[in-house]
Amino acid sequence: xxxxxxxxxxxxxxxxxxxxxxxxxxxxxxxxxxxxxxxxxxxxxxxxxxxxxxxxxxxxxxxxxxxxxxxxxxxxxxxxxxxxxxxxxxxxxxxxxxxxxxxxxxxxxxxxxxxxxxxxxxxxxxxxxxxxxxxxxxxxxxxxxxxxxxxxxxxxxxxxxxxxxxxxxxxxxxxxxxxxxxxxxxxxxxxxxxxxxxxxxxxxxxxxxxxxxxxxxxxxxxxxxxxxxxxxxxxxxxxxxxxxxxxxxxxxxxxxxxxxxxxxxxxxxxxxxxxxxxxxxxxxxxxxxxxx
Amino acid sequence: xxxxxxxxxxxxxxxxxxxxxxxxxxxxxxxxxxxxxxxxxxxxxxxxxxxxxxxxxxxxxxxxxxxxxxxxxxxxxxxxxxxxxxxxxxxxxxxxxxxxxxxxxxxxxxxxxxxxxxxxxxxxxxxxxxxxxxxxxxxxxxxxxxxxxxxxxxxxxxxxxxxxxxxxxxxxxxxxxxxxxxxxxxxxxxxxxxxxxxxxxxxxxxxxxxxxxxxxxxxxxxxxxxxxxxx
Numbered sequence: 001x002x003x004x005x006x007x008x009x010x011x012x013x014x015x016x017x018x019x020x021x022x023x024x025x026x027x028x029x030x031x032x033x034x035x036x037x038x039x040x041x042x043x044x045x046x047x048x049x050x051x052x053x054x055x056x057x058x059x060x061x062x063x064x065x066x067x068x069x070x071x072x073x074x075x076x077x078x079x080x081x082x083x084x085x086x087x088x089x090x091x092x093x094x095x096x097x098x099x100x101x102x103x104x105x106x107x108x109x110x111x112x113x114x115x116x117x118x119x120x121x122x123x124x125x126x127x128x129x130x131x132x133x134x135x136x137x138x139x140x141x142x143x144x145x146x147x148x149x150x151x152x153x154x155x156x157x158x159x160x161x162x163x164x165x166x167x168x169x170x171x172x173x174x175x176x177x178x179x180x181x182x183x184x185x186x187x188x189x190x191x192x193x194x195x196x197x198x199x200x201x202x203x204x205x206x207x208x209x210x211x212x213x214x215x216x217x218x219x220x221x222x223x224x225x226x227x228x229x230x231x232x233x234x235x236x237x238x239x240x241x242x243x244x245x246x247x248x249x250x251x252x253x254x255x256x257x258x259x260x261x262x263x264x265x266x267x268x269x270x271x272x273x274x275x276x277x278x279x280x281x282x283x284x285x286x287x288x289x290x291x292x
Numbered sequence: 293x294x295x296x297x298x299x300x301x302x303x304x305x306x307x308x309x310x311x312x313x314x315x316x317x318x319x320x321x322x323x324x325x326x327x328x329x330x331x332x333x334x335x336x337x338x339x340x341x342x343x344x345x346x347x348x349x350x351x352x353x354x355x356x357x358x359x360x361x362x363x364x365x366x367x368x369x370x371x372x373x374x375x376x377x378x379x380x381x382x383x384x385x386x387x388x389x390x391x392x393x394x395x396x397x398x399x400x401x402x403x404x405x406x407x408x409x410x411x412x413x414x415x416x417x418x419x420x421x422x423x424x425x426x427x428x429x430x431x432x433x434x435x436x437x438x439x440x441x442x443x444x445x446x447x448x449x450x451x452x453x454x455x456x457x458x459x460x461x462x463x464x465x466x467x468x469x470x471x472x473x474x475x476x477x478x479x480x481x482x483x484x485x486x487x488x489x490x491x492x493x494x495x496x497x498x499x500x501x502x503x504x505x506x507x508x509x510x511x512x513x514x515x516x517x518x519x520x521x522x523x
Contacts, residue, residue: 171390171391172394174382174383175391178381179380181342184341184342185342185362187367187394
């Protein structure tokens with residue numbers, strides 16, 4: 001394949017990566033922005049979403065499209081429930097102390113991982129794609145499902161944007177993000193907001209996983225990469241800034257896709273990590289974050 | 293009527309308020325005065341529920357405010373304008389007002405009433421709150437609190453850092469609110485402001501209200517100002 005088509009393929013792969021990464025990272029960014037909690041277990045919510053999607057599509061006696069659509073509803077709801085429970089049982093009791101919650105979510109990471117290993121097993125298992133559709137370009141054929149993933153992720157991100165900027169729930173979350181104490185003096189139950197935000201963040205990671213799991217296989221260790229890349233994206237974009245997170249997800253997703261195809265995935269991770277180091281040195285608040 | 297009966301409150305192991313009592317009547321302005329650090333702002337934060345009360349009671353009518361979680365206190369009709377305004381800075385004026393309407397589920401009528409009180413805010417509804425001038429920010433802080441249609445209003449140094457014309461506007465607003473029957477508790481350091489708007493003045497020292505004096509008994513050169521403020 002000549003350079004031009006190869007670059008196009010790399011860009012397409014990078015776009016899919018960017019779309020899924022944006023969904024995962026927005027969840028992480030929302031949680032940090034509103035709650036000031038660095039959720040180290042965010043990648044495990046992603047893994048849990050993928051594993052639950054496998055269970056739903058495997059055990060429900062539906063055709064692939066219906067089974068996958070059921071997974072798209074059931075997995076995020078269950079992950080959101082796990083996240084909300086974590087908030088109430090663990091984070092709230094730690095009074096959302098930043099250091100303590102980091103340790104607690106590290107513990108949660110291993111608990112979820114080991115639970116998945118015990119129940120689901122060590123194997124990587126595929127989820128059948130909801131539809132088979134191939135776009136034939138002049139130079140190569142490309143999966144229509146992958147393009148669907150991009151469109152679906154954009155739609156979900158637009159919905160998140162709409163919720164945050166146009167609804168009462170979003171207004172309450174943004175007010176709580178700005179000033180928790182003052183929010184309470186206007187009748188906002190911040191405990192409920194925190195539980196809802198943590199659940200919402202977890203659900204977004206699960207949606208990303210259900211979208212990607214027909215392309216990648218579900219595996220109990222699959223949360224590592226999304227967690228690392230989400231942190232990279234959130235730091236580059238600016239902690240708590242959704243706009244910054246989206247821009248950084250596109251940058252990192254595309255560069256990861258392109259560098260992975262032309263060189264190696266390891267080099268892509270090295271460059272992304274180097275970019276984080278540069279941002280932390282020269283613009284610690286990130287591209288779109290507010291100065292402390 | 294809001295009653296504070298023998299409360300002790302503070303931050304963690306540090307006790308700021310000790311056996312503090314006073315009351316605020318409907319349709320009256322009670323000013324709280326005292327030197328820096330005596331606990332005036334802590335008292336306001338204890339009433340609104342942000343500082344836990346270790347002992348004693350805060351009641352509004354028959355409702356024990358001190359026993360409620362913080363987010364339930366404004367629902368009872370207690371509004372708070374904190375020192376430094378503490379607006380939701382990245383949110384617009386309209387969104388700050390919207391937040392004010394939430395707790396007691398007030399609608400467009402209340403919003404219009406509040407914006408009629410501060411017409412300048414109506415012209416800046418889509419402006420981000422942090423970009424307003426200091427005086428406009430204070431207007432918004434008061435407007436946002438008034439959206440609750442409160443029975444009790446806590447104002448913590450609302451004239452701090454404002455130019456004289458804006459201070460006059462704030463005073464006029466306080467007097468109008470008093471006429472509407474709201475009980476106003478005002479923390480204020482400026483003697484001229486207090487003499488203009490107060491019905492009673494509560495002087496604080498060492499975490500207690502030591503004396504409450506009717507406005508009519510005070511003059512600009514009263515010894516109490518010298519004793520409790522050092523002016």
